[in-house]
Amino acid sequence: MRIVPIGEDFCRFQLLPMTLDNVRIGQLIEYERRFSVENITEYRMKSKAFMSLLIVFTLVFSLFSSIAAKPAEAKASARAAVVVTVKGDVSVKKAGGSKSYSAYEDMSLNQGDYISTGSGAAVTLRVADRQDEITVGENSEFYISDLAEQGGGTVSKFKMWAGSAWTKVKSLVSSDDEFEMETPTAVMGVRGTQLGVNINPETGGSSTLVGSGIVTATTTTNQAAPDGQSTQTSQDVTVYPTQQFSMGSRDEVTDLRASVNTVDVNNFVQNAPPDIVNSFIQGASDMQAENNQIMNNLSANAQNGTTPPGNTTLNLSDPNALSQFSGNINGLIPNFAQSAVNSGAASQSTIDQLNSTLPPGQQVDLNNVTPLDPNAGVDPAVAQIVQEQQANKAAAAERTGQEQQQVTAAQQNMPNLVSQVTEQRQQVQAANEQAKAQATQQAQQNAQQQSQQTTPNNPTTTPSTPPTTTPSTTTSNSGNSSSGSSTIFVPVPTVTSPSTVVTVGNPVVIKAKAANIYTIKVFNGSDELGSAQGAGDTESNITLRNLPEGTYNLTVRSFLGAYTSTNVALPAITVVEPGSVQVVYPTSNVTTSSPYVTARASKSDSLIKVFNGETLVGSATGIANQDVTVPLALAAGSSYSNLYVAVEKSGIQSERSKINVTITVTSTGGTAKLTVEPGTYANGTAKAVLSLENFPQTNEFYALEVHLTYAPSKLKYSGPETLIKDNSTIFGAQAQSAETLKEYTGTTSNSELIYAASNYDLANVSSNITVDGKKTLVTIPLTVGTGAAADTTVPITVVYYKIVNKSGATVLEVTPNNSITINVPVK
Numbered sequence: 001m002r003i004v005p006i007g008e009d010f011c012r013f014q015l016l017p018m019t020l021d022n023v024r025i026g027q028l029i030e031y032e033r034r035f036s037v038e039n040i041t042e043y044r045m046k047s048k049a050f051m052s053l054l055i056v057f058t059l060v061f062s063l064f065s066s067i068a069a070k071p072a073e074a075k076a077s078a079r080a081a082v083v084v085t086v087k088g089d090v091s092v093k094k095a096g097g098s099k100s101y102s103a104y105e106d107m108s109l110n111q112g113d114y115i116s117t118g119s120g121a122a123v124t125l126r127v128a129d130r131q132d133e134i135t136v137g138e139n140s141e142f143y144i145s146d147l148a149e150q151g152g153g154t155v156s157k158f159k160m161w162a163g164s165a166w167t168k169v170k171s172l173v174s175s176d177d178e179f180e181m182e183t184p185t186a187v188m189g190v191r192g193t194q195l196g197v198n199i200n201p202e203t204g205g206s207s208t209l210v211g212s213g214i215v216t217a218t219t220t221t222n223q224a225a226p227d228g229q230s231t232q233t234s235q236d237v238t239v240y241p242t243q244q245f246s247m248g249s250r251d252e253v254t255d256l257r258a259s260v261n262t263v264d265v266n267n268f269v270q271n272a273p274p275d276i277v278n279s280f281i282q283g284a285s286d287m288q289a290e291n292n293q294i295m296n297n298l299s300a301n302a303q304n305g306t307t308p309p310g311n312t313t314l315n316l317s318d319p320n321a322l323s324q325f326s327g328n329i330n331g332l333i334p335n336f337a338q339s340a341v342n343s344g345a346a347s348q349s350t351i352d353q354l355n356s357t358l359p360p361g362q363q364v365d366l367n368n369v370t371p372l373d374p375n376a377g378v379d380p381a382v383a384q385i386v387q388e389q390q391a392n393k394a395a396a397a398e399r400t401g402q403e404q405q406q407v408t409a410a411q412q413n414m415p416n417l418v419s420q421v422t423e424q425r426q427q428v429q430a431a432n433e434q435a436k437a438q439a440t441q442q443a444q445q446n447a448q449q450q451s452q453q454t455t456p457n458n459p460t461t462t463p464s465t466p467p468t469t470t471p472s473t474t475t476s477n478s479g480n481s482s483s484g485s486s487t488i489f490v491p492v493p494t495v496t497s498p499s500t501v502v503t504v505g506n507p508v509v510i511k512a513k514a515a516n517i518y519t520i521k522v523f524n525g526s527d528e529l530g531s532a533q534g535a536g537d538t539e540s541n542i543t544l545r546n547l548p549e550g551t552y553n554l555t556v557r558s559f560l561g562a563y564t565s566t567n568v569a570l571p572a573i574t575v576v577e578p579g580s581v582q583v584v585y586p587t588s589n590v591t592t593s594s595p596y597v598t599a600r601a602s603k604s605d606s607l608i609k610v611f612n613g614e615t616l617v618g619s620a621t622g623i624a625n626q627d628v629t630v631p632l633a634l635a636a637g638s639s640y641s642n643l644y645v646a647v648e649k650s651g652i653q654s655e656r657s658k659i660n661v662t663i664t665v666t667s668t669g670g671t672a673k674l675t676v677e678p679g680t681y682a683n684g685t686a687k688a689v690l691s692l693e694n695f696p697q698t699n700e701f702y703a704l705e706v707h708l709t710y711a712p713s714k715l716k717y718s719g720p721e722t723l724i725k726d727n728s729t730i731f732g733a734q735a736q737s738a739e740t741l742k743e744y745t746g747t748t749s750n751s752e753l754i755y756a757a758s759n760y761d762l763a764n765v766s767s768n769i770t771v772d773g774k775k776t777l778v779t780i781p782l783t784v785g786t787g788a789a790a791d792t793t794v795p796i797t798v799v800y801y802k803i804v805n806k807s808g809a810t811v812l813e814v815t816p817n818n819s820i821t822i823n824v825p826v827k
Contacts, residue, residue, distance in 0.1 A: 079127070079156075080127075082107070083124070084105065086103050087275070088138070089119075090122075101808065104810070109125065111147040112144065113143075113144045115141075116140065117140045133167070135275055139201070140160070140162055141162040141163060143160075150176065153178065156178065157180040159183075162199050164272055166194070166197075167190070167197070190214075196268065196276060196280065209268055210245075214238060217245045218235070237310075238311055241291050243260055243263060246261075256311070258386045260386075261313075262374040265372065284336075284337075288359075291332075327370065328376045334369045337366065341366060432491045436515045443517065490563045493518070496513060497509075498510075501573075503573075504573065504576070514534030514540065517534065518533075518560055519532070521558075522570075523557070555569055578649035579601060581645055582600045583597060593636065593696055594698060595640075598630070599627075599628055603647075607649070608621075608645065610630050610643060611646070617634055618630045631698070638664075639662050643661075671693075672811075672812055673692075675690070675692075675693060676688055676690055676796070677822065688780045692774070693773065700811075703757065704757055707799050707800040709751065709797050710795065713787025715782040715796070715824075715826075728776065729776050730777050731757040734769065755780070798820040802814075
């Protein structure tokens with residue numbers, strides 16, 4: 001925690017759930033508020049990433065010995081975006097990190113942060129120092145690529161890889177200011193604009209609707225030169241209000257003006273999530289005002305005989321063209337509103353509210369809406385270019401459609417191909433059986449001939465089995481060997497498993513059939529992995545030696561001494577090694593109302609699983625060599641000593657190992673809360689005792705901060721800012737923790753005392769904390785002042801507290817509306 005006084009009656013504080021190691025400090029959760037000791041009015045929270053080796057020295061060597069900073073030492077924060085609203089599943093990956101955090105209101109986002117939204121979700125961001133707003137719709141992937149101060153201006157750049165967004169950009173004050181939105185097909189440079197972006201989830205193509213302002217769309221393509229080098233080619237086009245810019249790929253047209261046309265309002269509304277539609281409607285009044293100014297500028301240009309600025313499709317020198325384009329400008333909001341109501345994305349009451357923000361004469365009448373003119377203001381010369389380019393796009397789309405039809409036809413014909421392959425396999429199997437019988441007969445004849453040659457005086461002696469000696473000749477190109485004039489045909493083995501592509505763990509077992517005179521061998525290229533003797537109609541199991549993770553294309557052959565069959569190719573086999581898992585907690589018998597296991601997997605992307613006997617009672621995603629908490633679904637009132645743990649990856653599970661402890665589950669406790677109680681008065685010192693009650697695994701926490709107030713003339717905290725560890729308290733019992741108490745004395749009625757405590761992590765050993773029942777946080781000694789001479793008790797009020805877990809999520813928060821007041825004895 002860091003506390004920065006910003007005035008005699010106000011302070012600013014930061015709460016750090018700390019995760020420290022040699023090279024990183026994890027997520028900093030910052031809580032900032034403006035606090036008046038006479039009138040507590042405002043609390044607000046925002047989140048940002050924090051990296052500073054100063055914390056390491058502070059925690060390890062001085063344990064927050066210098067936690068206060070003077071106002072003059074405060075530094076301006078870097079540019080940031082702030083989460084304004086959140087709906088549904090919205091996750092954030094901080095710059096350079098791999099862990100996802102759930103977004104929350106007032107969360108601070110910085111350059112390099114990545115935001116993704118789930119189905120039905122949405123999030124609105126605001127660039128803090130400019131008030132630009134971006135509403136990101138459902139199923140979106142959004143990246144903050146640049147938030148910086150450069151020269152005399154600000155740079156704001158974002159990337160939209162999937163989904164949809166609506167952007168409201170304030171007018172850029174400086175010529176050095178930049179605001180860009182990049183899609184898979186183009187970069188949109190804007191100056192005081194409202195625009196919507198939608199990415200097609202199937203093709204990756206993007207469409208940008210300009211509601212107000214002016215957008216410059218730029219594409220960059222790489223072209224190969226004859227010398228093998230590549231050159232970059234960039235082109236841009238200027239897009240005006242009521243126009244949209246659509247591209248399936250960066251090189252689908254040679255003139256970008258062919259990708260600009262009048263917006264298809266109905267198509268946009270049908271494909272946009274409700275949150276994007278609402279953002280359009282909420283910004284409509286500002287949009288109309290900005291467009292009125294643009295039309296005034298365009299009219300002045302037309303009177304002077306100049307064309308609209310930029311590489312544009314417009315030519316407004318003709319008064320009729322100017323009037324038609326002005327009609328589209330004035331008709332954009334009514335058409336959008338009508339489409340939103342017709343599709344159910346907006347209600348009549350929403351439109352009535354919109355009309356209350358629009359000036360007279362520009363309000364929406366849903367019964368009198370003129371459709372947009374797709375040719376309004378379009379330069380006839382450009383229209384011809386657009387027509388040619390769009391014809392090329394249509395031809396390319398038709399070719400793509402034909403190719404897709406061929407793929408579909410091939411997929412539909414797949415059952416016939418499978419049937420043919422099955423029939424061919426049956427034929428091969430029948431031929432193998434016949435060849436097997438012939439080979440057996442031939443082997444017996446060869447053995448008899450060799451016996452007669454070596455024992456001429458006993459020509460009637462016939463060995464009952466083939467000789468064990470093998471010819472010295474090598475295999476021939478046909479897959480069989482020859483010795484002298486005799487040739488033995490070795491039939492291929494019949495593979496029964498695997499019969500299709502499989503993912504397995506070690507050891508891999510191949511099942512095949514061959515006559516008992518043959519040896520079946522499995523190869524990876526020329527490397528023999530395992531073998532087994534044939535067993536006739538009974539399957540032979542060939543257990544392979546352990547294989548590293550990967551995908552293998554193996555082959556199988558039958559051998560009769562030096563004679564061999566041709567190869568049988570196996571379906572692709574992917575070998576997965578799930579790794580191992582170690583139980584970190586509990587290591588001894590435990591009684592709890594919220595049972596859990598802390599385990600450490602050897603590999604990431606694995607699933608740690610806990611079993612009660614054969615029943616799965618808990619699972620959690622493993623992170624390589626990091627502690628992971630696995631909540632257990634165990635009924636209260638029983639003891640469990642038959643628990644096992646295993647790890648699974650890609651459906652392959654390791655061997656289960658027993659957890660050699662007994663977990664006894666008691667009934668769930670009461671409501672989680674913080675309590676404050678009076679302590680015993682002694683020798684001029686009053687005491688207040690802070691405690692926590694009922695924080696099971698579902699409410700586990702990592703750090704907290706508590707604010708208390710009292711009369712400065714009656715009570716005063718004179719103890720140390722950094723507290724000495726007390727093993728009888730919650731944080732004092734932790735391996736790595738720090739606690740501070742800091743008093744801010746007011747000039748009038750109240751002083752403020754801030755207690756802050758947090759775990760921290762120097763060796764990846766600290767985790768969230770649970771509390772069964774009631775346990776003491778801290779006992780606060782307060783010196784009794786002369787103002788309490790006539791009193792027997794003095795009131796102390798807990799005006800605010802907040803408790804967070806290791807990831808920074810709020811566990812419990814109480815504001816001044818729910819303050820807690822007690823009376824402590826002062827005599």
